[in-house]
Amino acid sequence: MNRVITIGREFGSGGRELGRRLSEHLKFAYYDQEIISEISRRTALSEQYVQAIVEHQPSVSFPINIGRSFYPAPTPVFDQERSVYREQARIITEMAQKSDCVIVGRCGDYILREYKPLRIFVYADMQSKIKRCREKAPEEEKMTDKELKQCILGIDKKRAKYYQFYTGHKWGDRLNYDLCINTSGTVIKEVVPAVAKMFDE
């Protein structure tokens, strides 16, 4: 059975970067945008729309099938979200069947539970998350710290709701993870070798 690492993460904690670097270090596959493209291909929904759904954004204001010539009779938005989840789960499972891999977010820990993945949760204090967000997206510099904090909390709230809905478990609850890593004041690439070693044991 292939080896799997799943990463849950607070927004701004650097969890995605940790996932990508871990996959490079361990020579595991890392899927991210590929998952979106594949869902889009299979469902004939636009990538933009799929992205919005998997990021748990309000979906009603998006055109559903931009750039697509055909989509079966419209279903209620909620059904569509569930279809996207199911398709995503199927794709993630296929990926894990294909090779060792790292999956960031997407309820990967739950979907791939039979693979006994190393389940990591990445978190940080608010100050570090604000700092990391500003470094990654300087265009957000117009936001005050207070606004950015609200934004970060809002995104995590959606992640928690999504995770709870599809897994029945509490997002971020340490018992759902093997390892919780605080990245406050941490340079992500420096912790990669140790985390990778955790997986070897």
Added chain:
Amino acid sequence: MNRVITIGREFGSGGRELGRRLSEHLKFAYYDQEIISEISRRTALSEQYVQAIVEHQPSVSFPINIGRSFYPAPTPVFDQERSVYREQARIITEMAQKSDCVIVGRCGDYILREYKPLRIFVYADMQSKIKRCREKAPEEEKMTDKELKQCILGIDKKRAKYYQFYTGHKWGDRLNYDLCINTSGTVIKEVVPAVAKMFDE
């Protein structure tokens, strides 16, 4: 400045074993019973009594100065507990001044915060904790699982209260730790090299 690792842990999670093995692996000092003996020596309280205080057990039923010839005028129990805490904090600080070390429990993360310790929290699911307790103390075999669970929860409740009282922080809250490790189904000695590597980075 010497390097310090502190370990908070749920009862039955194997945190103490992890601390001891980490200290051996890294060739750091590991203090445990030595701290009790030293407090006893400095306060002229019996080791048994000191042990009971630092383990947050009800203290009134213990004779205070067994085997000691002298103890200054009795103070209320609560004052005594605070004196023991203060003495313990002083001893832990002296130990950290002396060499690299691993400190398990005892609010070590808070007392030694200026050393910027690697702060680890060790936890596990209830089933694993019950199993670990039974392996370590077969004499508890007469307790039912339910009784043992109550006992484990009770001890952790006391730890949480003690930690909160002396540090003002919430025990087990991930933001107070750098790394939280789930030891459910884990053989402690197998995770030691990875955790040690985490410290090297």
